[in-house]
Amino acid sequence: MLSKLIWIAAISLACFPAVAQQAPETPSTQPQVKVNMLNVCTPSAEEQKEIAAALARIPKEPLFGPDFEISHGSSTLSDSPNFLQPKRSTEDAGEPSVARYVRIRREFAVQALFASVQYSFSDDGQNMIETLVLHVRDPKDLIQVSMEDSASAISSAETMVAANTPASRIRLERFGKSSIALARCSGSENGPPPDQSAYEPLFHSASQVLANYRSLLGVRHTIPAELAQIPGTTPTAATKSKAAKPAQKNK
Secondary structure (H helix, E strand, C coil): CHHHHHHHHHHHHHHHHHHHHHCCCCCCCCCCCCCCCCCCCCCCHHHHHHHHHHHHCCCCCCCEEEEEEEEEEEEEECCCCCCCCCCCCHHHHCCCEEEEEEEEEEEECCCCCEEEEEEEEEECCCCEEEEEEEEECCCCCEEEEEEEEEECCCCCHHHHHHCCCCCCEEEEEECCCCCEEEECCCCECCECCCCCHHHHHHHHHHHHHHHHHHHHCCHHHHHHHHHCCCCCCCCHHHHHCHHHCCCCCCC
């Protein structure tokens, strides 16, 4: 009898570890979420170096290939096209505006670092926005570089494209990494605007690139001519903003 009890106890002890190992772990009901926040107002020193290096690699006298594209049209907007601009008032929120746009794209020669450059101009009757994007031909780390400027107190598109408005936003899209961005930041109700004096050389370099490519792409003549071809040349929101009302052409 004693030997039988010992045999049963031995079997129980042998089975216990196997049962313990097979016990499933309780699965987590909370999904893992990773959020990358862009520090657009005060990028780090390392990020500033990457922005400066990318801007320095943009050719000042590029060799364009024969391929190019010019397009224009209109797009209905439910939100402001620029997230840096304040949102519309509640009385305007239910009335989407129509933005006119023009895009110009040119291809670089084969030996160039960048494959193409695209300039776009948008006017929704309240804000005019210029965006310049350069796409890398063989993206290994850097994918594209973009610069943007905007203005609201401009009388016409002709004035906007001739004014050489300084860049207010720079963005680097990177391969396998989070983006890097730098933008002009204004103050809030909780405090004054951040000190961005250290980033002035970067804004200056981006503004020089914008001014150079406005000239290279013939923006001053092309944009007004293309906008004039869009049916209903006056944006729907222009009636609400005198500052954005296009100037009459002199015959």
